[in-house]
Amino acid sequence: MKKFLFRIAFALALFLVPASLSAQSDFRRLSAPEAAKVLSDFRAYRMAGDFCMKFRITHYLRRSDETESCSGTLYGTWDENGPLLRVELASDGDPARRKAFLLRGGNAPELWTLDGENRPARVDGASTTPFFENLIFTPFDLQTPFIYWQDAKYERTKRFRGRPVHFFKMTPPADFLARHPEIGFVRIGFDRVYNALVSAEVFGADGKLRKTFSLSRVQKVQEQYTIRELELRDDETRDKDEFVVLAAALNLRLPREAFAPENLAAPAPDVPAEKFSRL
Incomplete structure (x- = not known):
């Protein structure tokens, strides 16, 4: 069957093989083994090759026409412990304000x-x-550690933006709660047809919705479907960040040393312009 690629949560990419057409209108409840398989399949995925994305994050205030933005490059690979991401960011208003991050995803997230x-x-x-400052996006949103939390409860399958989506309640482990007592749980949604993460809602310890991630738009790139836009909304202020992919290069072989913490201050890998597809 034809393969598709959604880039969800920026870097935790997933090759997606469509289920039968009937699944597109299948809202039946999952059995316990089926629910466990949805999570295990997503957690276990490793895409072939590395990738690089050029992107822009724009911050919108609910009660103002003013915006702030930053542009960056995201490099991604995998090793035996899970996904590794290198992020280079610069403020569009002040290009001298630059930052670099190295993030490890999976069930033992790390950050430099x-x-x-x-x-x-x-x-x-x-x-x-x-x-x-003033952005909503955080390393937590890129690493999506909540996907790997073991206290996972399948809640229901329901219509979400016209499609059947499985929803799970993910409760953080004690060591995470000790560092982040403000987070109560995260509700995540997987598209039934593609088993792709399409939504994530972060709830506070008081049970109130704090932040919502949602997939806005996809686009075909290099014979695969890739994310074009993501939205992250602060549900307390109603401000939002929009993450837009400007160009993507897939199936790369990036140097391993570029993802070593001790090399974070060194120049990022140089990906030739001809490798990118503009979105």
């Missing part, structure tokens, strides 16, 4: 950034501090 002296420094493994 550069300190005030431009030296690699390890920080909280799933930081909820925004990449830039």
Whole structure:
């Protein structure tokens, strides 16, 4: 069957083989083994090859026409412990404001950034501090550690934007709660046909919705479907960030040393312009 690729949560990519056409209108409840398989299949996926994406994040205030934005490049690969991401960011309003991050996803997230002296420094493994002041996006949103939390409860399958979606309630482990007591649980939704993550809602310890991630648009790139736009909304202020992919290069072989924490201050890999497809 024809394969598709959605780039969900920026880097945790997933090759997707469509189920039968009848699944597109199948809202039946999953059995316990079926629900477990949805999660295990998503967690176990490893795409072939590395990738690079050029993107822009724009912050919109609910009660203002003013916006702020930053542009960046995302490099992705996998090793035996899960996905590795390198992020290079610069403020569009002040290009001198630049930041670099190295993130490990999976069930043991790790995070490095550069300190005030431009030296690699390890920080909280799933930081909820925004990449830039006034943004909503954080390393936590890129790493999506909640997908790997073991306290996972299948809740229901229902219509979401016209499609059948499986919803799971993910409760954080004790060590995560000790560092982030403000997070109560995360509700995630997987498209039934493609087993792709299409939504994530972060709830506070008080049970109130704090933040919502949703897939907005996809586009065909290099014979595969890739994410074009994501939205992350602060449900308390109603402000939002839009993440837009400007160009993507797939099936790369990036140097392993580019993902070593001690090399974070070194120049990022140079991906030839002809490897990119503009979106």
